[in-house]
Amino acid sequence: MEDRRAKQIAFSIILLLIILIITSRLSLKLSETFFLICGAAIAAIFAVVTVVIIRVRFNARRKQLEIQLDSQGRELRIEYSFLRKVAGVPTKFRHRELEEATDGFKSLIGRGGSGTVYRGILSDGTAVAVKRIDGEERGEKAFKSEVAAIASVQHVNLVRLLGYCIASTGPRFLVYEFIHNGSLDNWIFVKSSNCGGGGRRNGCLSWDLRCRVAIDVAKALSYLHHDCRSCILHLDVKPENILIDENYRALVSDFGLSKLKGRDESRVVTTIRGTRGYLAPEWILENGVSEKCDVYSYGMVLLEIIGGRRNICKMSKKKFEFFPRIVVEKLKEEKLMEIVDERLVMVGGIDERVLQRMVVVALWCIQEKAKLRPTMAEVVEMLEGRVVIEDPPNTQMLVVDLLSIGDDDDDENGNRKRGARPRFVEMDGDDPSTSAGYSFAFSSLSGR
Ligand SMILES: Nc1ncnc2c1ncn2[C@@H]1O[C@H](COP(=O)(O)OP(=O)(O)OP(=O)(O)O)[C@@H](O)[C@H]1O
Numbered sequence: 001m002e003d004r005r006a007k008q009i010a011f012s013i014i015l016l017l018i019i020l021i022i023t024s025r026l027s028l029k030l031s032e033t034f035f036l037i038c039g040a041a042i043a044a045i046f047a048v049v050t051v052v053i054i055r056v057r058f059n060a061r062r063k064q065l066e067i068q069l070d071s072q073g074r075e076l077r078i079e080y081s082f083l084r085k086v087a088g089v090p091t092k093f094r095h096r097e098l099e100e101a102t103d104g105f106k107s108l109i110g111r112g113g114s115g116t117v118y119r120g121i122l123s124d125g126t127a128v129a130v131k132r133i134d135g136e137e138r139g140e141k142a143f144k145s146e147v148a149a150i151a152s153v154q155h156v157n158l159v160r161l162l163g164y165c166i167a168s169t170g171p172r173f174l175v176y177e178f179i180h181n182g183s184l185d186n187w188i189f190v191k192s193s194n195c196g197g198g199g200r201r202n203g204c205l206s207w208d209l210r211c212r213v214a215i216d217v218a219k220a221l222s223y224l225h226h227d228c229r230s231c232i233l234h235l236d237v238k239p240e241n242i243l244i245d246e247n248y249r250a251l252v253s254d255f256g257l258s259k260l261k262g263r264d265e266s267r268v269v270t271t272i273r274g275t276r277g278y279l280a281p282e283w284i285l286e287n288g289v290s291e292k293c294d295v296y297s298y299g300m301v302l303l304e305i306i307g308g309r310r311n312i313c314k315m316s317k318k319k320f321e322f323f324p325r326i327v328v329e330k331l332k333e334e335k336l337m338e339i340v341d342e343r344l345v346m347v348g349g350i351d352e353r354v355l356q357r358m359v360v361v362a363l364w365c366i367q368e369k370a371k372l373r374p375t376m377a378e379v380v381e382m383l384e385g386r387v388v389i390e391d392p393p394n395t396q397m398l399v400v401d402l403l404s405i406g407d408d409d410d411d412e413n414g415n416r417k418r419g420a421r422p423r424f425v426e427m428d429g430d431d432p433s434t435s436a437g438y439s440f441a442f443s444s445l446s447g448r
Pocket residue numbers: 109110111112113114115116117129131159176177178179180182183236240241243253254415
């Protein structure tokens with residue numbers, strides 16, 4: 001287009017110069033002035049023709065280079081996106097892309113304490129779970145660097161974080177791979193029971209699968225704690241954050257909002273969040289977290305996997321039944337089969353030695369003194385039967401009273417609302433001298 005215009009202009013100039021030569025020949029005859037004008041005009045014609053040739057050639061070369069660069073760029077982009085995927089670098093999605101993927105945020109999967117999860121399909125056909133985070137307070141830089149750190153961790157038992165979406169205004173999003181069989185709560189708790197999950201579609205995982213899930217989760221946490229560059233604290237280990245894939249393998253999810261702890265730090269300070277019933281007592285009392293908080297939550301989950309019921313079960317407005325306490329009693333009485341999910345007992349096939357091992361590991365994990373709890377690497381060893389496990393020390397489990405909170409602090413899913421303060425509540429069958437019990441709990445912890 002540009003070349004055509006330049007040629008037209010050049011043609012007009014040459015035409016004008018020829019007309020100039022002809023008219024000067026007619027008016028000036030063969031005078032000296034005519035020859036001067038004629039020479040200048042011919043020189044000008046040469047100059048114009050040369051400029052046009054150079055310009056056309058230059059444009060043709062530029063176009064060729066542009067095409068070459070474009071195709072190289074496309075190749076590089078494909079390679080780059082492939083390398084990002086392989087290296088686990090999170091993709092930055094545009095809000096519009098997520099809107100299209102989720103069909104306008106229509107297919108809701110679930111709602112948790114920190115956000116809402118939608119099902120979606122990306123333009124390349126990848127099935128994803130898009131989590132819209134409500135009330136995210138971190139700055140953009142901190143959010144991005146944490147997302148990058150988390151997305152780079154790769155383990156078969158961790159749900160992959162594929163990307164994120166961040167805009168100057170509006171909510172932030174995390175994009176996870178979609179896991180088809182939903183969360184563990186739907187596979188271990190009996191629906192409509194008082195102590196059950198109250199979930200949507202409830203299946204019942206067999207004993208063997210429960211044992212495998214327990215080991216899968218322990219391996220994922222062990223990897224986060226011990227095998228990454230920084231120690232990654234999950235801080236919200238609970239059945240809702242353990243997803244079950246089509247092969248009934250467990251994948252720990254929702255670690256996109258966890259904390260990084262330097263290898264030389266013993267604890268990091270962070271505000272209390274997480275979910276009631278799974279929070280380690282020292283977090284509530286001292287506001288500091290370490291990998292031992294995840295160990296505590298894991299122990300609580302392990303008991304729920306075995307029992308097929310929630311650890312804290314509401315009996316009346318202010319009375320709660322605490323399952324771990326029942327487990328301790330039954331262990332002493334050597335009647336452990338009584339604490340196993342009834343549906344599994346009916347089917348049979350429970351190896352009592354494995355049951356005993358799982359219960360003892362869980363009781364070690366929920367020790368009030370964080371120091372006494374094993375590491376997640378040790379938990380894996382114990383669960384896989386590679387080490388002899390001693391009996392856990394007696395715990396009074398009084399600190400749990402701090403973890404139970406009133407209805408006002410719960411959202412509609414039974415999760416702690418943000419900023420809800422722990423309160424003292426009465427436990428079913430407790431020693432009447434509960435206040436002495438509370439002070440024991442405090443003093444035993446502060447003596448760490
Ligand atoms: N990657 C995923 N694939 C399939 N389902 C998912 C995925 N991530 C989450 N879900 C489903 O969405 C539900 C809500 O998830 P979300 O993480 O928001 O809530 P939560 O874990 O219950 O609460 P919180 O945000 O307080 O941890 C989960 O219980 C799970 O069933």
